[in-house]
Amino acid sequence: MAIETRAEDLAQAVIDRMKDCKDPRFKSVMTSLISHIHAFAREVQLTPQEWMTALEFLTATGQKCDDKRQEFILISDTLGLSMQVVGIAQAKAIAANQNAVSATPATEATVQGPFFIEGAPVLPLGADLQGSLAGDPTHYSGKVTDLDGKPVHNCAFDVWSSDTEGFYDVQMGENPPMQLRAQLRTDAQGRYDFWSVKPAKYPVPIDGPGGAMLLAMGRHPFRPGHMHMMLRAEGFAPLVTHLFVSDSEYLDSDAVFGVRNSLIVDFNKHPPGVGPGGRVLDKPWQSCTYDFKLVPNA
Amino acid sequence: MAIETRAEDLAQAVIDRMKDCKDPRFKSVMTSLISHIHAFAREVQLTPQEWMTALEFLTATGQKCDDKRQEFILISDTLGLSMQVVGIAQAKAIAANQNAVSATPATEATVQGPFFIEGAPVLPLGADLQGSLAGDPTHYSGKVTDLDGKPVHNCAFDVWSSDTEGFYDVQMGENPPMQLRAQLRTDAQGRYDFWSVKPAKYPVPIDGPGGAMLLAMGRHPFRPGHMHMMLRAEGFAPLVTHLFVSDSEYLDSDAVFGVRNSLIVDFNKHPPGVGPGGRVLDKPWQSCTYDFKLVPNA
Numbered sequence: 001m002a003i004e005t006r007a008e009d010l011a012q013a014v015i016d017r018m019k020d021c022k023d024p025r026f027k028s029v030m031t032s033l034i035s036h037i038h039a040f041a042r043e044v045q046l047t048p049q050e051w052m053t054a055l056e057f058l059t060a061t062g063q064k065c066d067d068k069r070q071e072f073i074l075i076s077d078t079l080g081l082s083m084q085v086v087g088i089a090q091a092k093a094i095a096a097n098q099n100a101v102s103a104t105p106a107t108e109a110t111v112q113g114p115f116f117i118e119g120a121p122v123l124p125l126g127a128d129l130q131g132s133l134a135g136d137p138t139h140y141s142g143k144v145t146d147l148d149g150k151p152v153h154n155c156a157f158d159v160w161s162s163d164t165e166g167f168y169d170v171q172m173g174e175n176p177p178m179q180l181r182a183q184l185r186t187d188a189q190g191r192y193d194f195w196s197v198k199p200a201k202y203p204v205p206i207d208g209p210g211g212a213m214l215l216a217m218g219r220h221p222f223r224p225g226h227m228h229m230m231l232r233a234e235g236f237a238p239l240v241t242h243l244f245v246s247d248s249e250y251l252d253s254d255a256v257f258g259v260r261n262s263l264i265v266d267f268n269k270h271p272p273g274v275g276p277g278g279r280v281l282d283k284p285w286q287s288c289t290y291d292f293k294l295v296p297n298a
Numbered sequence: 299m300a301i302e303t304r305a306e307d308l309a310q311a312v313i314d315r316m317k318d319c320k321d322p323r324f325k326s327v328m329t330s331l332i333s334h335i336h337a338f339a340r341e342v343q344l345t346p347q348e349w350m351t352a353l354e355f356l357t358a359t360g361q362k363c364d365d366k367r368q369e370f371i372l373i374s375d376t377l378g379l380s381m382q383v384v385g386i387a388q389a390k391a392i393a394a395n396q397n398a399v400s401a402t403p404a405t406e407a408t409v410q411g412p413f414f415i416e417g418a419p420v421l422p423l424g425a426d427l428q429g430s431l432a433g434d435p436t437h438y439s440g441k442v443t444d445l446d447g448k449p450v451h452n453c454a455f456d457v458w459s460s461d462t463e464g465f466y467d468v469q470m471g472e473n474p475p476m477q478l479r480a481q482l483r484t485d486a487q488g489r490y491d492f493w494s495v496k497p498a499k500y501p502v503p504i505d506g507p508g509g510a511m512l513l514a515m516g517r518h519p520f521r522p523g524h525m526h527m528m529l530r531a532e533g534f535a536p537l538v539t540h541l542f543v544s545d546s547e548y549l550d551s552d553a554v555f556g557v558r559n560s561l562i563v564d565f566n567k568h569p570p571g572v573g574p575g576g577r578v579l580d581k582p583w584q585s586c587t588y589d590f591k592l593v594p595n596a
Contacts, residue, residue: 004559007385013555014378020516029342030515034377036334041382044330045390051383055370062360072353079332080312084339085349087305092343217328218318257311261302 011038057209064208068170070114074210077256078219082111086240093237096298097147106147106295110258112240115168116230120158123182126277128195131179135164135197138267138286139276140243143190144231147293151190155233155294158183159194161226166202186233193276198267198286199225201248204255214255221255224248229292236294243290265290309336355507362506366468368412372508375554376517380409384538391535394596395445404445404593408556410538413466414528418456421480424575426493429477433462436565436584437574438541439491442484442529445591449488453531453592456481457492459524464500484531491574496565496584497523499547502554512553519553522546527590534592541588563588 005013014034021027040046064071076082090109123129130137140159144152160181162168169179186192203221205211214221225245232238244251244264251259267286275281303311312332319325338344362369374380388407421427428435438457442450458479460466467477484490501519503509512519523543530536542549542562549557565584573579 004557005555007382007389010378010382010385010555017517017551018515021514022516023514026514027516029344029348032338032342036338037377037379038382040330040334041379041386044327045386046327046383048383048387050327051374051380055368055374058356058370059360059363059368062357062363065357065360070353070357072356076349076353079335080308081335081339082349084305084308084336085344085346087308088339088343089346091305216319216321216324217316218320218325219315253315257303257308259302 008042011035014038057213061209064210069205069208071208071210073114074204074208075213077111077113077258078204078210078214078221080257083257086111090295093295093298097295105262105293107239107241107292108260108262109239110241110260110263111256112230113228113256115160115170116158116228117160117170117178117181120160120178120181120183123184123194125184125187125191125193126195127182127184129159129180129182130195130197133163133179133197136269136284136286137195137275137279137281138198138288139193139195140227140288140290141191141193141276142290142292144186144192144233144292144294145190146236146296149293151186151188152233152236152294153186153188153190155186155190155192155231155236156183157186157192158228158230158232159196160228161196161199162202164197164200166200166225195279196227198245198288199227201225201250219255220250220253222250223254223256224250224259226258227288231292231294233294236296239292239294241292243288306340309333312336355511359507362508367503367506369506369508371412372502372506373511375409375411375556376502376508376512376519378555381555384409388593391593391596395593403560403591405537405539405590406558406560407537408539408558408561409554410528411526411554413458413468414456414526415458415468415476415479418458418476418479418481421482421492423482423485423489423491424493425480425482427457427478427480428493428495431461431477431495433495434567434582434584435493435573435577435579436496436586437491437493438525438586438588439489439574440588440590441488442490442531442590442592443488444534444594447591449484449486450531450534450592451484451486451488453484453488453490453529453534454481455484455490456526456528456530457494458526459494459497460500462495462498464498464523493577494525496543496586497525499523517553518548518551520548521552521554522548522557524556525586529590529592531592534594537590537592539590541586 015031018027061071086109144155169176206221225248226242230240246264246266267288270285313329316325359369384407442453467474504519523546524540528538544562544564565586568583
C-alpha cells in the first residue's frame with residue numbers, strides 16, 4: 001500500500017529514501033540541503049509560478065556558462081556563498097594548525113573569482129606585467145613567511161588583475177593574449193616583487209541571469225579595485241586572496257563580499273626617477289608592499 | 299572604511315544589501331533563500347571542493363536542458379520539492395475557498411512532470427488514444443463536479459500517459475507524432491470518457507546529472523504506473539493530478555513522491571465483447587472510473 005506523505009513531513013520522507021546511500025558525507029550534505037530547501041519553500045509559501053521562474057533561472061544560468069564564463073560562480077559570489085565557503089575553509093586550516101593560536105594571524109583568504117587561469121606565464125622576480133596597457137607603473141613587493149615569520153622559499157605566487165579600466169585580459173576581444181597575469185617564485189628570503197598597474201573598480205558581468213538577479217535585489221554590481229594572488233608552497237595550505245586598493249570606491253559594498261580589513265593596502269605615489277630594481281621611470285609610478293603569512297598543513 | 303563581515307554574519311550582510319530592492323515579495327523570498335543556503339553551508343562545513351562540485355553539477359544540469367528535457371524539474375521532482383510546491387498551492391486554494399471545510403474534499407493534486415504538451419489534439423468524448431500501440435484497450439470515465447457535486451460543464455480535460463512499456467510519445471524517436479494524449483471537454487453532466495492503455499511503471503531519466511544524483515543517494519528511479527490529468531474550467535482552480543494504477547509496483551516509493559492514497563484506482567478486467575459506447579472488442583479490455591472535484595476560485 002502507498003505510503004502517503006503530508007507536505008510538512010516531505011523533507012523527512014526524502015531524507016529517509018537515502019537509507020541505502022553508500023557515501024556518509026554525501027548523505028549528510030544532502031540531508032541538510034533537503035531540510036533547508038523544503039523549509040525555504042514552506043517558509044515563503046513558494047508558488048508554482050515562482051518555482052517555475054526559479055527553475056528557468058537556474059536553466060538559463062547553466063546555459064550561460066561556457067569555457068570563459070561561469071555564471072553559477074557569479075551567483076554564488078554575489079550571494080556571499082563563495083565567501084562563506086572561503087571563511088569555513090580558512091577557519092578549518094587554522095584550527096588544524098596547533099601553533100595557530102599563539103602565532104601571528106595568517107593572511108586572510110578571499111574569493112578566487114572567475115578570472116584565474118592555471119598556466120599563466122612563469123616570469124622572474126621583478127618582471128613587468130603591464131605590457132602596453134595604460135596606467136601608472138606600479139611596483140608590488142613583500143615577502144611570504146610562515147606564521148612565525150620564517151621565509152617560505154620557492155612559493156608559487158600567481159598574480160592576476162584587471163587593467164586601470166577594470167578589464168581582465170580574457171575580456172579583451174577574441175582569443176586575447178595573456179596579460180596582467182603571471183606566476184612568480186619567491187626567493188630564498190621569501191621575497192616577491194613585480195611590476196603591474198593599479199587595478200580599478202569594475203562591475204561583475206550583468207548581461208546574464210546573475211546580473212538580472214543582482215539588479216532585482218536593488219544592488220550595484222561593483223567590486224573595489226583589487227590584485228588577485230594565489231600562493232602555493234609545499235607544506236602549507238594554499239592561499240587565495242586579494243590586495244584591495246585603499247582609495248578605491250565600493251570597499252564597503254563589494255558586490256561579492258570579499259573585502260577583509262587586513263587586505264586593504266595603500267598605494268604610494270612616486271615622481272619620475274629611478275625605481276626598484278634600478279628601473280628608470282620617465283613618468284610617475286606607484287608602489288605597494290604587503291607580506292603574506294601562510295598556514296602550515298596540519 | 300570597509301565594513302568587514304564575519305562569516306557567521308554573512309547571510310545577514312547579504313540580506314541587508316537588499317535595502318533598495320523594489321519588490322517586497324522578491325525581497326522576502328531571497329531573504330529566506332539566503333538564510334537557508336548560508337545555514338546549509340555552515341551546518342555541513344561545505345568545503346571548496348564540494349562547493350565547486352555543486353556548481354559544476356548545476357552547470358551540467360542547465361546544459362542538459364533543451365526543448366524536450368528539463369533536468370532541473372527532474373531534480374526538483376526527485377528531491378520532493380515539486381510535490382512540496384504542489385501541496386502548498388493546493389492548501390492555499392482550499393483555504394481561500396470558504397465552503398471548503400464543510401464540503402467534500404477536493405481531488406488531490408500531484409506533480410505535473412515534464413511530459414505535458416500544451417496543444418494536444420482536441421478529441422471528442424469517447425475517443426481512442428491508443429492508436430497502434432500495444433496493450434489492453436482501457437476505458438476511462440467519470441465526472442467532474444464542484445465540491446458540492448454540481449457538474450462542471452465544458453471543463454478542458456487534458457490526459458497524457460506512457461504506453462504499457464513506460465514510454466511517452468515524446469520519447470519515441472525523432473519528431474514523434476503525438477500519441478496517448480488529448481484534450482477532451484466534459485459534457486453538460488460533467489462527464490468525461492476516453493479509451494487509452496493502462497500505463498506502466500517507468501524510470502525517470504537517469505542518463506543526466508539528475509539520475510547521477512538519484513543513484514548516489516542510493517535510490518531507484520521508478521515511478522508507479524499513472525495517467526496524467528490536467529483539468530481547467532472557468533471559475534475553478536486548475537487541477538494537475540494523476541490516477542495511479544493500484545496494482546503497480548513502487549506505489550510506496552515513487553521516485554518523485556507524487557502518490558496520494560486518494561488517487562490510487564483499481565483497473566477492472568473484462569472479457570472480449572461489447573464495451574462502453576457500443577465498442578466491439580475482440581480482445582480483453584480494462585476499465586477505470588474516477589470522479590474529480592474541483593475547488594472554486596476564491
